[in-house]
Amino acid sequence: MVLNSDTQEDAKSGVEKFQVKILGDSSAQITEDVLSSSNVGITDSKLSGSASSASLTNGHAAPMYSAGIRNGNETWFEVGRSKTYTPTADDIGHVLKFEYSVVDAVTKSPVGQASTLQTNRVIPAPSPIPRRIIRVDGMGHLDLDRRMTSSGTFTALSYNVLSETCASNDLYSYCPPWALSWPYRRQNLLREIVDYAADIICLQEVQNDHYEEFFAPELDKHGYHSLFKRKTTEVSSGTTIDGCATFFRRDKFSHVKKYEVEFNKAAQSLTEAMIPTAQKKAALNRLVKDNVALIVVLETKVNNQLVDNLGKRQLLCVANTHVHVQQDLKDVKLWQVHTLLKGLEKIATSADTPMLVCGDFNSVPGSAPHALLAMGKVDPSHPDLTVDPLNILRPHSKLVHQLPLVSAYSSFARTAGLAFEQHKRRLDGGTNEPLFTSVTGDFVGTLDYIFYTADSLVVESLLELLDEESLRKDTALPSPGWSSDHIALLAEFRCCKNKSKSRH
Template structure:
């Protein structure tokens, strides 16, 4: 950068100094070849407007002026001789001899009267005076003095011409006239001019012109006052569209078949996107979360345009959206997605909420088997008084050849949900998640009873951090919640400094929900069996009865425990009181302090950036940044290498779209911004599923 500035600053200056004109021995030459002459000047410096008039006068006026001066016999005015433009530079020495003879006597007086001006130098920046040119300085002085006097007289007589030529002479161009070097005859005398004082001529410059552009067809004017910090090119304007180059596609598995596998089956690759697009109503109701965002970046029209561009860029095969405002879905999103070839299912949140979830899939890749909307609000249960929802869709991958299905894949259960945000209510989040897992299990069990495997993809906004109890429950299938603080379930806030906090205890949700601690719906037969009397154990050979803890816990709530023996001694206030059976809590479902589920799920993201080790971020606002969005899936499990079911169960993760760190997002002015339309980042993963050609 510094080298470029020095080049553009010094190069035009060197051209100007190298190509300046000067008079050496009465002949036009470049200062690159001429030396500096020490001149003794009597007359004061001529103003630029008067000196410039010399170049503008026509040849006829100059000759007329010379004839008038020669006829004038006033003793105070000497005869002046000038060089006409009609004369060539070779004829200049003959005229100099006559002028030198006329001014010989006056020259000595000038040297004595002005001793201080005798040392005035005309320095050339590129050459030093040679002895020969210094010795001939007396030959140059008469011509310069006579030309200055002539220039002064012409300017006084015709000041208009001088003023008219100022504009022509006050700018310095790179295209200099053809110069006359010593010993070379100029073929075009009209293009030459004598420069009586190069230093004065330089003071009148106001800038330079330089060629620019392809082939030098353009020119740029640079004023003198900008030197040397001037710029020859206009500032570049960044009008290019901003491209998200930081989110790279990361491959987690090779897409080529393993050479060690004895055979391969046809497969289909598909992508799944989960995206919380931030409902505009929620944004406007929580403006305190976005004080860092420009107002234009929060406008729905701007955000919708960028959102549709992002969806069109990635074109996922399955799209799961959260916080989809109903009116925006119907007016903008649904028509756009339908035109792109998607079939869409929308579920609005219950109550007075205006947003909900939407699940979309490409009709050219999947066929719909079933769709189940899920509501978490249960009016009969105090725990489930929140209006969150979800969607469970069963799809079947298919490969078409024209209008005929060439191959089909195993069923795919796609679940999309948005759990409660409140960081203090971990018990509500676990109950909502249990309902979602029970719905998924019922679908998987239904098709398993029919002899068909169903893979699972669970995605959405879970409002829980990685490796917290809720996350561990999904990925490991088990959670011991006894005595766990409610705020610790999601890990969104650290409330350990509070003196009191809610603690989870069994049962986690009431039996009226109809879901067991295994996150499965309980049938009526199972409920009836739980109400049957407890069978007393048989006596051991030693005559003693052995009871397990579970049996004793069941006996505590058994109706038989409320009936006393007939021979019981009546003691007032002790044995005469009978417990109220109707007031006792008699759970119809055995509920322990450990909850489980039978779905095998993994996260597509590792939650740390491979390059820096910084935590991945899926959402950011003024209160912080975290990962709360996930895509869980049924991984491919190889259980029998020799069997016919080799590699036919589970999904193979091929890659995912990388996330960003909190530092990077704040560097880009946070979320939402002119780059990202929501306060969440989209999650995108690519899977591979085997096809079954025999089923077709």
């Protein structure tokens, strides 16, 4: 939990005091009725009443439970003096009070009386069963003319973390307000992400302020360098904008080059070149949707095992994107994916580089964008192609690419043995994709993918998928245990030598 105080007076600053309230003998434990109460936590959406193990600091915290201050039947202990405070295990069962005063910047004297905010009793942070890493038969889908050239592997994570601006109580009414609050969710998300210990992390729906103030500095502590590409127009309110953030371990990779894909600019160029003057305004209104992609070229460190046995420079290209969400704009989704893939093709022709294409594509398995990614083309009779009022998808023969992309999670379908049957049951039999990567009150389906170039990479392991029944115990996502409406995907890859550049 984090308690925040913001003052709006430019010439004044606040002095804060954190205190913990002990409610007699009974406060040392949390009773069942407190845990099951619907109003557990604080009513203010900025405050959360749950302890967490995330690596957030409590500033210049005072010694825990030093001399207490009695107030009638209550005893208060000061536990910190900063604008943020993360409850600890010692706080469970107790109440936290945030006390702050406005101080005149010139005289340093308090202005008016101190103000306070008070939480309900702190409860333990929910801890869902950790997801396991499942080893798959990495050689099962390799051609005989290919051989392994490196003993090193790396892991890549893709995760839509659900921005604060999108996490409304109306949309996710089934999630307790304290569990939906950003101060709680950010700690839970950080704990989950850090526990995966991925070498490369692709996050979507990261607000620019959250990237700068939280994700970048916190993951920096764990050895990650980061890059961020925010969307090109405002979303939701004010100047809060979300985007795509890519992190990689400094001890394993170095940054070589970055490409930023702004679909707005591509839409403007397309409209100028193809759309009649009378239709340009309508075309821009339909195509300009602020989505972006961040493409990062990395180089493995010289002392890392991923370097080619012959000493050749080993590069890796990682694309991270968030495709437009509106389901009725099927043409826009497909056009965005096609635009990204054509850009990646240009990069591929300039260097023989393994590629990952990660993100929230807002497209279900079997849709036209998914077909283009997974099959390299879209059948001209595909029903999605009937939605094309601007004729931007014609001729349909142009909807192709030559990248040998394969969905990482389809590797589960190619494994043999009883041990994998449970994981296969969590796949769609027709597409070999997960049954879902997002579960909300009105949607269950797969929107997120990790694609890789199968001529240069092979899947070694996958993060296990979740079963819907376990998630439904909390109605849907997000929940106290899982702090996004999406689940994380993670795959372990091994570099391999390619003798063929053809698809699949």
